[in-house]
Amino acid sequence: MPQLKVTAAQMVAAARAKISEIDTVDAIAMVDDPQVIFVDLRDVRERQRSGAIPGSFHCPRGMVEFWVDPDSPYFKDIFAQEKRFVFHCASGWRSALTVAKLNEMGFEAAHLKDGFIDWAKHDGPIEPCT
Numbered sequence: 001m002p003q004l005k006v007t008a009a010q011m012v013a014a015a016r017a018k019i020s021e022i023d024t025v026d027a028i029a030m031v032d033d034p035q036v037i038f039v040d041l042r043d044v045r046e047r048q049r050s051g052a053i054p055g056s057f058h059c060p061r062g063m064v065e066f067w068v069d070p071d072s073p074y075f076k077d078i079f080a081q082e083k084r085f086v087f088h089c090a091s092g093w094r095s096a097l098t099v100a101k102l103n104e105m106g107f108e109a110a111h112l113k114d115g116f117i118d119w120a121k122h123d124g125p126i127e128p129c130t
Contacts, residue, residue: 015100020110088112
């Protein structure tokens with residue numbers, strides 16, 4: 001097994017130290033705020049299995065940097081809106097790394113600190129995904 005210079009957990013910890021994290025209870029209170037867009041980074045199969053935050057926008061983790069970049073041929077107009085973007089994944093690891101990278105790019109965003117799993121544990125609203 002190769003010896004890593006930095007582990008995934010260390011990368012997540014470093015990302016979390018420099019980004020805005022939103023606790024689950026606070027995020028649930030934001031679900032009906034028209035100025036907030038929740039962005040779901042989870043795989044489509046995760047969404048189908050567990051459902052999604054109502055009104056959330058699905059953005060596969062592998063495309064996010066391209067979808068937020070207005071100079072990219074893959075740019076999505078939703079990211080040009082003057083809104084607060086809250087990214088999430090299942091447990092908060094992928095979203096922490098994503099938001100750190102987006103902030104480096106100049107795209108301001110926050111993330112759901114403990115992810116969708118914690119959202120469901122706190123009885124946050126969930127809509128089915130087909």
